[in-house]
Amino acid sequence: MLRLYYAYKSLVKGLKELDLRSSSVPCNLVLSGENAFPVVMNSDGHVLMAASRYGRGRVVVLSHERYLTLSPALVENAVIWLGGGESENLSLGVHQNLKAVADNLSKSNFQVSLVEGFSGSLGVSVYVSDAYQVGASAGDLVAFIKAGGGVLIGGQAWNWAAQNPNENLILQFSGNKVSGVAGIYFSDQYAKGENLPISPEIPTSWKSLNNEMNITKDLEFLLKGISEFDIRGSAAPSEALIHGALAFPIGTTNDGHAFLAGSYYGRGRVILATHETFLGEEKLASFWNNAFHWLDQGRNGVIGFGQWANILPNLEFTSEKTTFRQDLSVYVCTVWSEEDPEKIQNFVAEGGGLVVVGQAWSWATENGCFSNLCISCVLGNKILNKMGLSVMKKTVSKDIFKTPEPSKANYLHFRHLLHRLASHAIDGTELTKQDEEHFEQLRLKFSYFLSIKAYDSSVYTQTLSKVTDIVRICKPTVGNFSKENPLKSPKDHTLLNLAIDLYDYSLNKDAFLTYLMKNISKLPEVNNQTVQIIAQTEADEEWISTGLYLSPGMKTWITVPPNLVKDQWKIQIGCQSDRLYDREEYYRPPVVIKTFPVTSERMQVWNVWGGLIYLVAPPNVTANEEVVVEVAVSAPYYKSGESEDWSSIREAPAPWAEFEFENIILTAPSHFIRNLEFPLELEKMWNDIMRGIADLSVIPHKFIRKERIVADVQIAAGWMHAGYPVMIHFSTASRLFSLEYIKTTGLWGELHELGHNQQKSYMEFRLYTKEATCNLWALYVNEEVIGANGVTPEFRKGVVEKYINGGRNLSDWYTWTAFETYMQLQERFGWDAFKKVFAAYQKMSNFPSDNEGKMNLYAETFSQTVNMNLTGFLKAWGWPIETATEEKLSSLPPWSDHLMAQYS
């Protein structure tokens, strides 16, 4: 992007401000494509001067012809830049209408000739004209620019647009026939000339986010005679991402995901259809007829169908199968075509029509590609991205969808959503309910757009600047919230989420960080830390702790051995893995964990929010390797058998601490452990607890993967929840480290969640037992290992009576009620019976998948394990015991003196 910066610098050289106040009313210039950038922007975000490149040449546009005389210094800079940077003996052709301009320029070192119009034989380096006289020689001028010439045009288009309401402004306005090729378009919007300071960088403003050309007439044309798109059928279309200023959806799902889209590019037009079968689809025939007429622009030329694109029958054009050729009117290719992107882009820029069809998911999936917008897997995106469209791996739903209302089709364009969000956040304009509902889409679309990573494209970097502008202005609300002062409004949520995504793509992360956070305290750092990474994984991936931490926004390099690259390890910063996008209030940002796939032996990693550093081992690997972390902060990290100097470990500066025991790792804010004594007794307790869990499950005492419990200020669901890691709130974190608490009160919630992690679907009766059987581990460990009390008899009696009085409906049999059944079995047959049942199941295979089948199998297995027929007992609980099960167990003595017998 330095190229653009230097171009801008030469265009404004020596200027501090620019006084464009006059009676002349300029128009807004709309920019698109990778080369066009604003040089002068007014306080409304309207572009009054822009520059661009095409081929080997350059173009500068002023939004009123009056400006060609109003600021001679600016025009002189422009002419020099257009001439390639040298002012000596530069030969200029100036249209005869602009005599005053020619006179001004003659005062400098230029050879100026007044001419009647442009022709290739003028032999000048730069041509200067108003916007109204260039149309007739547009073809020659475009060829002149492409070959290295420079063109300076001044003019406005609102007057022409008012006089020619039925003409196409983009294609028919004289000035656009030339500057459009380079992505600068005269629009019909009035702008105002002001006295403007010259900014040190290329000017940018969030207000310019909705600078665009009106495409209503294009959509009316494309949708003529069509009221709906029927895309049912076997094909799974991809979603089209619409990001260019001149790009628009044509067919979308009801919630605004596009499968047909169009755009202008230069002087040409493009259509994207996100499944290859759309092309031959009978139900889309009228659309395609409209589309080819739109793309052909009335030339009545030849349509070329490339490899894998079948000629459409009944098309009102001459069609042929061909590779790409310049003399075609419209070229049709698939997203997988290995075409030369630049050739096709130039073809379209100069007026050609292009159809790209195909989905992106099959190639991306085949290549194991994670990216939603891969340009290596989906070559078509190399052509399309610059045209403001992309095809994503993500698919859309299939149905019959109404065609959009042409004037409202672009309502969900992420630039518009961004503009409305910013207007609301900065200028206080009202938001509609509908806008708020679409913020989630805005977040997603913006993050897909960011992943294009087109840093060499002006439109991309300009968009980054505009959104950075929004974040910079709004930082008081973005960087300032907590549990006590949560972030509540959808506006603030969205601003924060955009900022989080943008940070990762920002080219100036350090500056950006100051908009997101204030007062980042600098912690003492350690350098070149070697960490031993030992892993032996089976079915699941596993986080390996390093005992190191990165502060918010801190970056480090990590060197890993080749095996970790080969086996597709990951590096992870942070461990609070819950995503909170759907929470109404944020106590913390919705995502605070960041993962980097290890793709090379030296990786730079960071997390805007900071976090502990982990290596993530993939499933089924064995490793004993060393990694080196260049710079980090030491964390209080206690590891069984390795951490002796506890008094210094607990003082380590990082704000997050970890205790790694035999089978579990506990993570919490460091202040919970700063005053803890050497945790040997605590370690013994946790080792016993985890062995207890293993005992009941009848699995080896050494867990294949250590469990993790992580504390967080806010979690995705409930009071705690199961998983890897088990997530708990800060409010319950201290008891993890309190031997006293555990011994006197017991631990229920944590063991309930660890119990969830032990549940096996083949023994669970969906919905009924999910929140019941997990308590078996909680009860077992509390009673048998910790020596704490389980559930009180009064509570239990109440549960049973309520169930009986309610009529013993299985639909009421869940949570504590269901657990009561298991507790009664446990009281009569002991924990050993459960262990034997677990063991028996481990030897079985081919389990029934329905609840009824599973419950009968359980009745049978438990009965045979305890040598007693339990069907009477289970039927008393309302279980659907089948006659066949009863017959199978009829030889066993029945259990009849159970607690439920009194209720029969």
Ligand SMILES: [Zn+2]
């Ligand atoms: Zn639960």
